[in-house]
Amino acid sequence: MASIPLANRLRPKSIDDVLGHESLLKNGSPLQRLISGSETQKSSVILFGPPGSGKTTLARLISQGTGSDFVELSAVSASVANVREVVESAKRQREVFDRDTVLFLDEIHRFSKSQQDSLLAAVESGVITLIAATTENPAFSVIRPLISRCLVIKLEPLTQLETKTLLEKALNDPNGVRLEIEEDALEYIASVSDGDARRALTLLEAVALGSEAATLENVKEVCSRVQVYDATGDQHYDTISAFIKSVRGSDVAAAIHYLARMIAGGEDPRFIARRLMILAAEDIGLADPNALSIAHACAGVVEKIGMPEGRIPLAEATIYLATAPKSNRAYLAINQALEDLESGGQQPVPAHLRSTGAVGYKYPHDFPAAVVRQTYAEGIPNYYEPSNHGFERTIAERMKGIGDILGK
Structure with a gap:
C-alpha cells in the first residue's frame, strides 16, 4: 500500500468524501445527480479546472x-x-x-482538432459517456x-482551509502517513500548495x-527540493512572465532560454503561441505590422503539427518578435479611448x-489626395501618437500629411 502515492490512497470513494465544490455538488445539481445515478439521461461532461x-x-x-465501465486515456x-x-470495446460491452x-x-486540450473530431460520433450516439478534463x-x-x-x-x-483539512485527514487516515508535524508547518504546506490537493x-x-x-524549517x-515546473502553478506564471518580458526587452538569448524551460x-x-500573438499586438504593434502575422502563423502551425516539432516555429516566432522594433502606442490609444467613453466622453x-x-x-x-477636410468626430483628443520606431516612422509621416489636409 505504501508504494501507492498518498494522493491515490486517499482518493474520495463517495461524494461525501469530496472536499470543496459545495455549490457544484449540492443536492439536485447536475453533477450531484450524475454521481448519485439519479440522472436518467447520461450526459458527457467537460471538467475545467486547475x-x-x-x-x-x-x-x-x-x-x-x-x-459504467471506466476507461482512462491521456491526450x-x-x-x-x-x-x-x-x-469499439464500448459497443461490444453494450x-x-x-x-x-x-x-x-x-x-x-492536448488533442488536436482532428483528434477531438474523432470523439463526436460516439458522444452523439451515446456509445460512450465522455468525461474530459x-x-x-x-x-x-x-x-x-x-x-x-x-x-x-x-x-x-x-x-487554504480546505487544503489544511485534507492534510489533517491524511495524518489521521489509516491509509495516510504517520507524522508528528507542527501546526505552522502544516499551514505552510497548505499555503504553498495553491489549492492543489x-x-x-x-x-x-x-x-x-x-x-x-x-x-x-524541515x-x-x-x-524547496520537490518543487518543479508546474504548468499551472507559480513557476508557470513566473516563467511565462519572464519569457514575455525578455521578448519585450529584445533579449533573444533570455527569451529562448525561458521558451526552452516551458x-x-x-x-x-x-x-x-497565444501569448506571442498578444505580445505582437501589444508590444510591437505597428512598429512592425508583420509581427502579428508571424505570431498568428506560428500558432496555426503549432496547432497543426503539435510537439515536439512545434518547438521550431515557436523559436522562430520568438526570435522574430524579440528582434522586431517595439511600440505600444496603438495599445495605449485604444485603452485611452475606452477610458474616455467610460467617463462619459461620447458625442453624437x-x-x-x-x-x-x-x-x-x-x-x-x-478629391486629389483621397483625403478631405470635414468633421469626423468632435471634442476628442488625438489618441494615437506614433513612435519613431520601425514602420511607425512611416505612419508618423503619413499622419503629418493627412493632418495638414484635415487641419489637425
Whole structure:
C-alpha cells in the first residue's frame, strides 16, 4: 500500500468524501445527480479546472454512480486509434452485457482538432459517456461541436482551509502517513500548495519520508527540493512572465532560454503561441505590422503539427518578435479611448456621417489626395501618437500629411 502515492490512497470513494465544490455538488445539481445515478439521461461532461482540483476523482465517481465501465486515456499519449479501440470495446460491452462505458480523457486540450473530431460520433450516439478534463478554458481549447454536446463544469482550487483539512485527514487516515508535524508547518504546506490537493499530499508524503516529526524549517527545506515546473502553478506564471518580458526587452538569448524551460516542463505550446500573438499586438504593434502575422502563423502551425516539432516555429516566432522594433502606442490609444467613453466622453455622430438622412458628406475619393477636410468626430483628443520606431516612422509621416489636409 505504501508504494501507492498518498494522493491515490486517499482518493474520495463517495461524494461525501469530496472536499470543496459545495455549490457544484449540492443536492439536485447536475453533477450531484450524475454521481448519485439519479440522472436518467447520461450526459458527457467537460471538467475545467486547475491541477489537483478533483477532475479525475469526479470522473471516477460519475462512472461509479452510473454503474459504467471506466476507461482512462491521456491526450498527451493517446491517439485516434486508441479512441477508436475504446469506442469499439464500448459497443461490444453494450451489445453483449448491456453495460455502458465512461471514457475519461485527461488533458483533452492536448488533442488536436482532428483528434477531438474523432470523439463526436460516439458522444452523439451515446456509445460512450465522455468525461474530459482540461486545465485550459474549453472555449479556447475544445472544438465547439464537442462543447455543445457536453455539460461544462468549472472547478475551483481548494481554499487554504480546505487544503489544511485534507492534510489533517491524511495524518489521521489509516491509509495516510504517520507524522508528528507542527501546526505552522502544516499551514505552510497548505499555503504553498495553491489549492492543489495532489501537490499538498505529495509534499506531505515527501516530508514524512524524511522523518517521523517535522518542524516548519524541515518542511520548507523539503518543499524547496520537490518543487518543479508546474504548468499551472507559480513557476508557470513566473516563467511565462519572464519569457514575455525578455521578448519585450529584445533579449533573444533570455527569451529562448525561458521558451526552452516551458517546453521542457510540459507547457501547452498553444498557450505559448497565444501569448506571442498578444505580445505582437501589444508590444510591437505597428512598429512592425508583420509581427502579428508571424505570431498568428506560428500558432496555426503549432496547432497543426503539435510537439515536439512545434518547438521550431515557436523559436522562430520568438526570435522574430524579440528582434522586431517595439511600440505600444496603438495599445495605449485604444485603452485611452475606452477610458474616455467610460467617463462619459461620447458625442453624437455628426449628421453628415450618419447612415440615414446624411446631408453634406464629402466623399474622399472625389478629391486629389483621397483625403478631405470635414468633421469626423468632435471634442476628442488625438489618441494615437506614433513612435519613431520601425514602420511607425512611416505612419508618423503619413499622419503629418493627412493632418495638414484635415487641419489637425
